[in-house]
Amino acid sequence: xxxxxxxxxxxxxxxxxxxxxxxxxxxxxxxxxxxxxxxxxxxxxxxxxxxxxxxxxxxxxxxxxxxxxxxxxxxxxxxxxxxxxxxxxxxxxxxxxxxxxxxxxxxxxxxxxx
Amino acid sequence: xxxxxxxxxxxxxxxxxxxxxxxxxxxxxxxxxxxxxxxxxxxxxxxxxxxxxxxxxxxxxxxxxxxxxxxxxxxxxxxxxxxxxxxxxxxxxxxxxxxxxxxxxxxxxxxxxxx
Numbered sequence: 300x301x302x303x304x305x306x307x308x309x310x311x312x313x314x315x316x317x318x319x320x321x322x323x324x325x326x327x328x329x330x331x332x333x334x335x336x337x338x339x340x341x342x343x344x345x346x347x348x349x350x351x352x353x354x355x356x357x358x359x360x361x362x363x364x365x366x367x368x369x370x371x372x373x374x375x376x377x378x379x380x381x382x383x384x385x386x387x388x389x390x391x392x393x394x395x396x397x398x399x400x401x402x403x404x405x406x407x408x409x410x411x412x413x
Numbered sequence: 414x415x416x417x418x419x420x421x422x423x424x425x426x427x428x429x430x431x432x433x434x435x436x437x438x439x440x441x442x443x444x445x446x447x448x449x450x451x452x453x454x455x456x457x458x459x460x461x462x463x464x465x466x467x468x469x470x471x472x473x474x475x476x477x478x479x480x481x482x483x484x485x486x487x488x489x490x491x492x493x494x495x496x497x498x499x500x501x502x503x504x505x506x507x508x509x510x511x512x513x514x515x516x517x518x519x520x521x522x523x524x525x526x527x528x
Contacts, residue, residue, distance in 0.1 A: 404456030
């Protein structure tokens with residue numbers, strides 16, 4: 300099992316550009332989560348999906364952020380247009396909805412917007 | 414979800430047991446206690462979880478008080494690689510395990526293991 304795979308590992312972009320982060324969850328997992336981590340705010344849940352359907356996007360900071368899960372093996376988080384305050388590490392996690400199911404996190408994407 | 418309180422930092426000598434406390438005095442009957450850790454520059458890692466009984470796995474033990482208002486994560490023989498931020502989280506789980514609340518991370522405890 301390769302675990303949760305995120306790409307790219309690092310992204311540096313200029314303010315105003317579109318950024319797309321990608322995530323491949325563990326095969327067979329039916330829930331997927333996007334988190335953002337900064338020094339000031341810690342780990343924040345942005346959005347999560349169950350069976351490819353967005354369940355709760357209340358953590359998405361504003362309309363510039365959007366997430367999709369077109370199938371069970373792929374999800375994207377898009378920021379358009381990006382701003383310097385979006386600089387953070389973005390983590391994707393997946394889990395199997397069952398009693399006690401823990402999350403498995405990817406290695407994260409470190410985004411720097413200059 | 415119930416809020417948790419953890420000490421901001423702790424130290425432990427290598428080879429000794431690390432006992433990390435967590436207070437969750439407002440926990441509800443359908444909330445489980447989860448522990449995760451985050452080693453520098455990595456994603457959080459699941460450690461263990463429990464409802465009311467003590468639990469043990471290959472990584473750690475979880476001791477939950479009888480009133481469930483607090484718990485302790487025990488790393489029996491801490492190593493330098495256990496230096497990390499440890500998060501205690503309470504999470505709603507429905508009867509039968511058909512739905513789950515979100516995992517909401519607090520500030521955690523920075524555990525530093527010394528040689």
